[in-house]
Amino acid sequence: MASVLESSSTDNDLSSVYRSAEPVITFDQAEALAERYGTPLLVISRSAVLRNFHAMRAALPGVEFFYAPKANPADPILRTLCESGCSVDVCSHGEMTAALRAGFSPEAMIHTHPCKTVSNLTQCYAEGLRWFTFDNSNEIAKLVRYTPDVNLLLRLAVSSSSSVINLSAKFGASEADAVPLLLEARAAGLNVRGMSFHVGSQCRAPEDFHRALAQVRRIFNDAASVGIDLEVIDIGGGLPAPYRDSVLTLDAYCQSLWRALDASFGDLNLRIIAEPGRGMCADAATLITKVIGKSVRNGLPWYIIDDGLYGSFSGQVFDHTEFPLLARGAEERPLTECVVAGPTCDSSDVVCRDQLLPDLALEELLLAPTMGAYTSASASNFNGLDLARVIGIE
Numbered sequence: 189m190a191s192v193l194e195s196s197s198t199d200n201d202l203s204s205v206y207r208s209a210e211p212v213i214t215f216d217q218a219e220a221l222a223e224r225y226g227t228p229l230l231v232i233s234r235s236a237v238l239r240n241f242h243a244m245r246a247a248l249p250g251v252e253f254f255y256a257p258k259a260n261p262a263d264p265i266l267r268t269l270c271e272s273g274c275s276v277d278v279c280s281h282g283e284m285t286a287a288l289r290a291g292f293s294p295e296a297m298i299h300t301h302p303c304k305t306v307s308n309l310t311q312c313y314a315e316g317l318r319w320f321t322f323d324n325s326n327e328i329a330k331l332v333r334y335t336p337d338v339n340l341l342l343r344l345a346v347s348s349s350s351s352v353i354n355l356s357a358k359f360g361a362s363e364a365d366a367v368p369l370l371l372e373a374r375a376a377g378l379n380v381r382g383m384s385f386h387v388g389s390q391c392r393a394p395e396d397f398h399r400a401l402a403q404v405r406r407i408f409n410d411a412a413s414v415g416i417d418l419e420v421i422d423i424g425g426g427l428p429a430p431y432r433d434s435v436l437t438l439d440a441y442c443q444s445l446w447r448a449l450d451a452s453f454g455d456l457n458l459r460i461i462a463e464p465g466r467g468m469c470a471d472a473a474t475l476i477t478k479v480i481g482k483s484v485r486n487g488l489p490w491y492i493i494d495d496g497l498y499g500s501f502s503g504q505v506f507d508h509t510e511f512p513l514l515a516r517g518a519e520e521r522p523l524t525e526c527v528v529a530g531p532t533c534d535s536s537d538v539v540c541r542d543q544l545l546p547d548l549a550l551e552e553l554l555l556a557p558t559m560g561a562y563t564s565a566s567a568s569n570f571n572g573l574d575l576a577r578v579i580g581i582e
């Protein structure tokens with residue numbers, strides 16, 4: 189991160205390079221929304237989604253954006269992005285169906301699951317999807333048999349030292365296997381058009397993209413030397429969001445990506461695709477949750493709230509994220525250590541033990557900002573509890 193700071197500090201002060209978690213609504217708005225819709229309530233700001241999309245597009249001119257609804261498939265996000273000309277990156281027929289319903293056409297979709305079930309592959313193909321990814325020989329056989337005329341990207345495994353979630357641990361061909369796989373796919377009659385990678389999710393340092401792009405460039409050169417001219421590069425997702433720690437602004441981050449793209453591929457005329465999930469939606473949603481129980485255990489206040497690890501806070505389990513919790517007027521109230529727990533009967537359903545909060549009243553509302561990505565998407569109805577209601581606001 190040091191290099192970004194150095195290069196940016198001449199014309200930006202730190203506050204313009206870093207951003208921290210901010211709710212999309214005030215406590216007054218939260219009270220009104222909770223009154224009207226009940227809690228737990230996940231509030232998505234369409235204008236915040238658009239602000240993120242526009243920031244990325246402005247800093248990465250010419251790059252095509254395919255939103256990854258794995259992060260959040262909610263209709264207000266999909267429709268807002270569809271209406272503003274974004275495309276979509278699906279991994280299953282279910283995601284494709286949600287995207288079609290929101291208005292995306294199959295031409296504005298890419299399928300990025302490198303290991304597809306036959307039904308996932310053939311159903312998406314039957315509905316018009318024509319861009320897919322692969323990372324191994326067995327997938328080549330599947331594609332030859334069921335969808336021989338599609339456009340393919342080879343997914344590469346890349347190292348991602350600053351990412352919270354390493355997506356190359358499961359997917360991606362090694363650099364050594366890349367050209368042999370490209371040749372094998374071509375020999376099987378498939379139409380390989382380019383390469384893709386994912387630096388890992390919540391990738392805090394854009395330098396990870398720089399390394400990945402240099403690696404992809406080596407493979408482009410090796411492929412060209414055996415007669416395969418690739419024309420598409422898909423730089424995946426990974427753009428970070430602010431949680432308890434601040435991260436670079438989208439602007440500063442994407443400008444760094446732009447310099448890396450220019451340095452590694454500026455001499456070629458390529459189609460460049462990005463697949464942001466978290467970067468598009470995480471900070472565009474705020475959760476409103478209510479204190480439904482309160483007790484003192486071993487001298488510590490315990491607050492039971494109406495959403496927890498099995499619900500919108502599931503990101504703490506699957507996404508390794510720790511969400512900040514905000515109480516109204518906390519600056520003016522004495523803060524103490526406490527435990528905040530979710531509503532299920534599972535004693536592991538604890539949201540946090542290390543955040544200082546004021547003495548909360550029963551029925552008091554808490555806000556959790558940056559709850560838009562990998563939250564409701566992985567929530568369950570465990571214990572027969574309802575999921576947080578999701579609404580879109582302007």
Ligand SMILES: *Cc1c(COP(=O)(O)O)cnc(C)c1O
Nearest residue numbers: 256300389425426463464465466
């Ligand atoms: C998860 C995923 C994304 C989105 O990643 P973010 O880190 O949320 O931006 C994009 N592409 C693929 C292939 C993914 O698996």
